[in-house]
Amino acid sequence: xxxxxxxxxxxxxxxxxxxxxxxxxxxxxxxxxxxxxxxxxxxxxxxxxxxxxxxxxxxxxxxxxxxxxxxxxxxxxxxxxxxxxxxxxxxxxxxxxxxxxxxxxxxxxxxxxxxxxxxxxxxxxxxxxxxxxxxxxxxxxxxxxxxxxxxxxxxxxxxxxxxxxxxxxxxxxxxxxxxxxxxxxxxxxxxxxxxxxxxxxxxxxxxxxxxxxxxxxxxxxxxxxxxxxxxxxxxxxxxxxxxxxxxxxxxxxxxxxxxxxxxxxxxxxxxxxxxxxxxxx
Amino acid sequence: xxxxxxxxxxxxxxxxxxxxxxxxxxxxxxxxxxxxxxxxxxxxxxxxxxxxxxxxxxxxxxxxxxxxxxxxxxxxxxxxxxxxxxxxxxxxxxxxxxxxxxxxxxxxxxxxxxxxxxxxxxxxxxxxxxxxxxxxxxxxxxxxxxxxxxxxxxxxxxxxxxxxxxxxxxxxxxxxxxxxxxxxxxxxxxxxxxxxxxxxxxxxxxxxxxxxxxxxxxxxxxxxxxxxxxxxxxxxxxxxxxxxxxxxxxxxxxxxxxxxxxxxxxxxxxxxxxxxxxxxxxxxxxxxxxxxxxxxxxxxxxxxxxxxxxxxxxxxxxxxxxxxxxxxxxxxxxxxxxxxxxxxxxxxxxxxxxxxxxxxxxxxxxxxxxxxxxxxxxxxxxxxxxxxxxxxxxxxxxxxxxxxxxxxxxxxxxxxxxxxxxxxxxxxxxxxxxxxxxxxxxxxxxxxxxxxxxxxxxxxxxxxxxxxxxxxxxxxxxxxxxxxx
Numbered sequence: 001x002x003x004x005x006x007x008x009x010x011x012x013x014x015x016x017x018x019x020x021x022x023x024x025x026x027x028x029x030x031x032x033x034x035x036x037x038x039x040x041x042x043x044x045x046x047x048x049x050x051x052x053x054x055x056x057x058x059x060x061x062x063x064x065x066x067x068x069x070x071x072x073x074x075x076x077x078x079x080x081x082x083x084x085x086x087x088x089x090x091x092x093x094x095x096x097x098x099x100x101x102x103x104x105x106x107x108x109x110x111x112x113x114x115x116x117x118x119x120x121x122x123x124x125x126x127x128x129x130x131x132x133x134x135x136x137x138x139x140x141x142x143x144x145x146x147x148x149x150x151x152x153x154x155x156x157x158x159x160x161x162x163x164x165x166x167x168x169x170x171x172x173x174x175x176x177x178x179x180x181x182x183x184x185x186x187x188x189x190x191x192x193x194x195x196x197x198x199x200x201x202x203x204x205x206x207x208x209x210x211x212x213x214x215x216x217x218x219x220x221x222x223x224x225x226x227x228x229x230x231x232x233x234x235x236x237x238x239x240x241x242x243x244x245x246x247x248x249x250x251x252x253x254x255x256x257x258x259x260x261x262x263x264x265x266x267x268x269x270x271x272x273x274x275x276x277x278x279x280x281x
Numbered sequence: 282x283x284x285x286x287x288x289x290x291x292x293x294x295x296x297x298x299x300x301x302x303x304x305x306x307x308x309x310x311x312x313x314x315x316x317x318x319x320x321x322x323x324x325x326x327x328x329x330x331x332x333x334x335x336x337x338x339x340x341x342x343x344x345x346x347x348x349x350x351x352x353x354x355x356x357x358x359x360x361x362x363x364x365x366x367x368x369x370x371x372x373x374x375x376x377x378x379x380x381x382x383x384x385x386x387x388x389x390x391x392x393x394x395x396x397x398x399x400x401x402x403x404x405x406x407x408x409x410x411x412x413x414x415x416x417x418x419x420x421x422x423x424x425x426x427x428x429x430x431x432x433x434x435x436x437x438x439x440x441x442x443x444x445x446x447x448x449x450x451x452x453x454x455x456x457x458x459x460x461x462x463x464x465x466x467x468x469x470x471x472x473x474x475x476x477x478x479x480x481x482x483x484x485x486x487x488x489x490x491x492x493x494x495x496x497x498x499x500x501x502x503x504x505x506x507x508x509x510x511x512x513x514x515x516x517x518x519x520x521x522x523x524x525x526x527x528x529x530x531x532x533x534x535x536x537x538x539x540x541x542x543x544x545x546x547x548x549x550x551x552x553x554x555x556x557x558x559x560x561x562x563x564x565x566x567x568x569x570x571x572x573x574x575x576x577x578x579x580x581x582x583x584x585x586x587x588x589x590x591x592x593x594x595x596x597x598x599x600x601x602x603x604x605x606x607x608x609x610x611x612x613x614x615x616x617x618x619x620x621x622x623x624x625x626x627x628x629x630x631x632x633x634x635x636x637x638x639x640x641x642x643x644x645x646x647x648x649x650x651x652x653x654x655x656x657x658x659x660x661x662x663x664x665x666x667x668x669x670x671x672x673x674x675x676x677x678x679x680x681x682x683x684x685x686x687x688x689x690x691x692x693x694x695x696x697x698x699x700x701x702x703x704x705x706x707x708x709x710x711x712x713x714x715x716x717x718x719x720x721x722x723x724x725x726x727x728x729x730x731x732x733x734x735x736x737x738x739x740x741x742x743x744x745x746x747x748x749x750x751x752x753x754x755x756x757x758x759x760x761x762x763x764x765x766x
Contacts, residue, residue, distance in 0.1 A: 027507055037464055041558060041565035044464075069566055084464040086501040091694075216557065216567070219462050219503055220689045221472070221529040222549035228540050233533065238691055252540040255642030259542045263568035270563055
């Protein structure tokens, strides 16, 4: 059982949990993920760690209610307990030798980009951040990004704040201005990471992406999270979830992400029905 | 209790065949998740126990990887002293209801049963299950009154190897903690073996024995990530650790098209259905994502499980595809037989060479090639050789790979000095199960590669003996054979 010591609602569908998990906080590194599960019939959902505090013994997750589980979990309140939290999982990487980096976070991916940005900064890198949201009211953690970025660019799809459009526009512009970049980190929806790679690949800039395929156990047991990287099969849970973006087969990743769409829609429909039953007449 | 005198049994006076065990009709069971075999009634158990001739030099005990006193427990059944039968069994095996169901007795105890030389061997597995079930029904359990000796040991993984090791250490007074990566204990028993062969509730009840012995179980603890082995040994005060993490790292074939949707490892498929209860979806949250025409590649026990699960999940057609013939298939004969009865179709001497998808990225067919048997290979089995030009299209929408597993790399990545063999499994001393790191032992599938529950248990037991010695604890003369209930 893991206590939700702090809860924030970022938007109607996005929320933050700070969870009491001292052992995980101690072992966590930027890029790691956890598996969350709740209830006797609950599924296992992988979520990238958005922050960890070793002193306080907590980890932070930012969750978007996209399916049945993440929607149902939105109902857990501050002070309540999550049944299962397993991690940290995945391979951590080295931040050494990076002098100049661009960190691109898109939507929910802004959250797990943060501990990486902080690590780059701590290691002395010049940090340029590009964060993208659909609109102004979905923005979060701008202050945190400001504190760790030498340069911060905010983009919104609808132009309600900052640069209008996707993150790829500013990315292109930043690449043009900074021929001395060591690497680009891009975290967000697969389609966004694919688009970022489309910008960086022609220039041959090293690009790290954090993939989020469907997983069951998250420990290498099921192989459901397999992705093709450099023509070879890899398991995102134990070989990743971070990979060399220039080598990732994004089309396959996007197709595989649709594996359970019809089931998810059905589960959501049932969840809505159940909720309606409980509404007062 | 004095055994009642009865005429001495000989091979000539006993029933020639095993007492049949009732089972669900194939047509009925193919549509439900209840157990296929129903277990002996008391009368049936007594009839079968009467077939054991209590040999002076029995073969069965040596045929059992954990050396259960088989004639002893069968004698107690015959005497209708079921409680004693359990005590004798539990002295060597804390999981009799489980082992009675999933052990391949036909290649172990029953293969060397003296009665089996002339007639059908004694149904040892069925009798073990009878006693195990009786113990669960009556709440018999293991002794708790073990004096702690201050020694501490960690088990990594909570499958059969670790459980056996934990119990043996706990019975000798060691303070044991089991670390399990998943949200529930049991390892392969939970994620790998389907409900209709081994009900989940039964596993949980049999694992209660651990609690009775004071063994602590920590779930959601991935050793190698949450804690490393050096941490366990240096910071957390464990004098010794046992690695029993299994070999759950699925193999694929490496043929074109494996990234398509509708292709599963048997691990994923069975984990979804068993551990995550997809068989109850949508009441449970996890779906399988399977289609209607399923091909299972491979013909081992896992393949049979995947086939039989598919039937119950409502697949319209289920094919077992294997590159050799029925004769070479590694599954238990009983499993193949059950699968056939339930409507699984077998395609022997067939191997997929590539997988074809539709425009949406889902499987639509496999291209297969016919095989023929050639000279024996290193395993002693006839080598399958492709027949040139025999390629054909096999239309399916779901493919499950049940072609074995490899070693999970997480522990090795984070444990400096842990020596692996060429196949990536952990190297151990054959006498003690100790790894290249002093005090760290290993056993089960992570050492041998995929094998059986009972072999893993045997390895756990062997390691426990060596771990006691390592900690300087005199091997308990007669490990708490007393049980209470």
